[in-house]
Amino acid sequence: MSETGAAPLLAVQHLRVSGRHEGRTFPIVEEVSFEIEAGRMLALVGESGCGKSLTAAALLGLLPWGFAVDQGRILLDGQEVLRLSRTDWRRLRGRLVGAVFQNPLAALNPSLPIWKQVVEAAELSFGLDRRAARARALELLELVGVPEAGSRLDDYPHQFSGGMRQRVAIALALACDPRLLVADEPTTALDLITQAEILKLLHRLQRDRGLAILFITHDLSLVAEYADEVLVMYAGRLVECGGVRAFLDRSLHPYSQALLGAIPRLDAPELRLTDIEGLPPSPLDYPPACRFAPRCPRAIDRCRSEEPPRVGDSRHWAYCHRPCSLETV
Numbered sequence: 001m002s003e004t005g006a007a008p009l010l011a012v013q014h015l016r017v018s019g020r021h022e023g024r025t026f027p028i029v030e031e032v033s034f035e036i037e038a039g040r041m042l043a044l045v046g047e048s049g050c051g052k053s054l055t056a057a058a059l060l061g062l063l064p065w066g067f068a069v070d071q072g073r074i075l076l077d078g079q080e081v082l083r084l085s086r087t088d089w090r091r092l093r094g095r096l097v098g099a100v101f102q103n104p105l106a107a108l109n110p111s112l113p114i115w116k117q118v119v120e121a122a123e124l125s126f127g128l129d130r131r132a133a134r135a136r137a138l139e140l141l142e143l144v145g146v147p148e149a150g151s152r153l154d155d156y157p158h159q160f161s162g163g164m165r166q167r168v169a170i171a172l173a174l175a176c177d178p179r180l181l182v183a184d185e186p187t188t189a190l191d192l193i194t195q196a197e198i199l200k201l202l203h204r205l206q207r208d209r210g211l212a213i214l215f216i217t218h219d220l221s222l223v224a225e226y227a228d229e230v231l232v233m234y235a236g237r238l239v240e241c242g243g244v245r246a247f248l249d250r251s252l253h254p255y256s257q258a259l260l261g262a263i264p265r266l267d268a269p270e271l272r273l274t275d276i277e278g279l280p281p282s283p284l285d286y287p288p289a290c291r292f293a294p295r296c297p298r299a300i301d302r303c304r305s306e307e308p309p310r311v312g313d314s315r316h317w318a319y320c321h322r323p324c325s326l327e328t329v
Helices: 052-060 086-092 114-118 120-126 130-143 162-173 192-209 220-226 244-249 254-261 301-305
Strands: 010-021 024-036 041-045 067-076 097-100 180-184 212-217 229-234 237-243 310-312 316-319
Touching (some): 052 180, 097 162, 114 120
Parallel strands (some): 041 212, 041 229
Antiparallel strands (some): 310 316
16 A cells, blocks of 8 residues: 555554354454555545444454454554553553544543543653643643643543543543554544544644554545545455545445445535445344445346455555446556
8 A cells, every 4th residue: 555665654464353242253354454654544434333443443452352353463663463462562552552532521531630631641651740741731732722721731521522522532642642543433423613623633643743543434525635545344344445536536346436425515516415225234144255245236146156356456446346437547
């Protein structure tokens, strides 16, 4: 995926995450591979339940009970994190990778003042005293645009609006100066204006601090302006990857086109929005061959019996027997 030739900050290779149900082990995320360079934003998109957040949890070493990575590699700045002990991974998390989740209120402790939460990880990592910790908290809150930050250090989460709580959550994620930020649906619970403010903030941090960002979302309308590359996931597998402009102009996979067709366009208001019939399959019952075939209007018998080939080139590819727009790649 690299266009500059620089070594990726994050490299995920053939990742598989499995779960257990009634004594049976089954794969939920399979054969996921991608890279992110410093200063770049990669958007991971797809419907709810496709495996995006589980992939993020695997990257952060935060998989819930009953789930495990049983295949693949995760390299952070060249270090294989799956081989780390729980203690070593805890030390690495925060310093190298930070995370912002979709519900900022759930990410914050209602019983602690904001300044204490923002720098808790930095206090543990760098041994800051109280004065230095408060100064660091003020610096971070100002960085993420909290108004009158100096007078709000001792406030509690319930005293902040949803958008301000999300800014606080971003400050918390940046406390140890990570090089990679995993933003898992960070704007889902926010109104449209606040969504735009948060995304502009993330984009500024990416540009000014050289952050690599994995932006996980189901909303493709948020991807066009800020992402550099797009990964599309369906039923636990990647189905398309490409630069954001090429993806928007000529998506290859029918699933990608269906997602794009559900977005209203200001430049073409007369276009009828489309929907995707049916629901994504359960991980307990993934269909054989192409997992999108039961919902795909372009599917033929081969789609239901043979694994789809990879088509396109190294910069823009998809797994599909009958890709769209391939002649323009």
